[in-house]
Amino acid sequence: MNVLHLIDPHSPGGGACTLRLLAEPLQRLQSVNQDVLIIGNRSHADLARRCGVEPTGLLTPPMNEPALARRALARTIRLQEQARGPYDLIHAWTMRVASLAVMAAPKRRRLATLAVGPISGLATQLFLMLTEQNPTPLLASSTAVQREYRSMGVDRRLLSVLPPAVNPPAVQSVDRATLRRRWGFDDSSSAPFVVGLLSEPVNWADARTAVNVIVRAAATGRDIRLLLHHSAPRRVEAERWAASLGYRDRIIVEDEVAEPWRIVHGLDAALLIGGELNSMDLSDAGSPFAVLTGGGRRLRPMPGVMPLLWAMSVGVPVIAEASDAVSDIIEDGRSGLLVDQDDINAAGDRIIRIYDDPTIAGRIGMEARSLVQRRFHVSAYCVRLKEAYQRLVEDRTVRVIGDASEPLVEHYQRKTLSWHDVEQRVEQV
Secondary structure, three states: EOOOEEEEEOOOOHHHHHHHHHHHHHHOOOOEEEEEEOOOHHHHHHHHHHHHOOEEEOOOOOHOOOOHHHHHHHHHHHHHHHHHOOEEEEEOOOOOHHHHHHHHHHOOOEEEEEEOOOOHHHHHHHHHHHHHHHHEEEEOOOOHHHHHHHHHOHHHEEEEEEEOEEEEEEHHOOOOOHHHOOOOOOOOOOOOOEEEOOOOOHOOOHHHHHHHHHHHHHOOOOEEEEEEEOOOHHHHHHHHHHHHHHOHHHHEHHHHOOOOOOOOHOOEEEEOOOOHEEEHOOOOOOOOOHHHOOOOOOOOOOOOOOHHHHHHHHOEEEEOOOHHHHHHHEEEEEOOOHHHHOHHHHHHHHHHHHHHHHHHHHHHHHHHHHHHHHEEHHHHHHOOOOOOOHHHHHHOOOOOOOOHHHHHHHHOOOOOOOEEEEEOOHHHO
């Protein structure tokens, strides 16, 4: 079996955690010949290598928009197949490259993994149109993501759930003491309590909200620090605000937060909390702004859960907003601590609770580690992924549309055909 993986690290759902997940079947499924094509630039290819993925090729789309690389991808696939043989399956790892795969290879068997829910915008509308006319089996990372796409009109028969996974031994190679020294303190009993702001993508977790949580906890006299990525939204604003209160030293900026398996071993707790753009609700508004932003949908979904799995895999207790995706993997009070959306007081209280009682932190961390071993280990994930590949390759009833689909897409985008005309043409094909 020959599989071509397409991944766009620039897109939501295609970042470091997804690349690290992709690395596991590349290494473990030895009976499957697999190639990886990075849709992005050289920095994205370098990120893939750091995450354990060695790209077979690099395709840089115009203006960083994968949909504009249709002809280039079709040509690349032809060249790759001349050298390596025909591909039995194309596996796209983000929504945007799933659309690209349909446009560039409409006659091929395809599969798409969706790590985050749909986002308001033209990319989602293009994806919905293409999947309606060119059905592609979809693997959602959680039942929450599955429900999101169903609510957008994706055929429920195309949507399955394959939860993500992590490889706990990958974390153990990082020395905790080295990490703590890099952050400016040792690992003694008097060392600060470090909370990591985790998110995938890293720019979906709001720094201002997280600093607000930490400052409220630190104001009680407890030595608590926040570790965050430099690209976290409103980071500069958060730093200025903390400095005005005398708490600037409580913020640690660490770029390896984007690759959580490198830093979770040094954390005492992990925090996942969204911002205003994750929770914006315009459903009761009939304004033009509501139409432009997706007819009432929030501008972006809640962050993905894979960073939390990395923290849980080494027994780091998690405090997170109780989104549907998080609730799928964490039982409040048992494998983590959940709070209502935007409830910064409750989040601060949970951090103080773990700070004050190492017994609770240890119990939650132990249960979280056990949960990851039972339900979210890469071994089971790779077995299920290979089974999905085999079903798709052996299933002769999967519907594909011939070469006529390419001009159909172009005509529809130029508005020269109505939906009725498109449907008639597809039936003729």
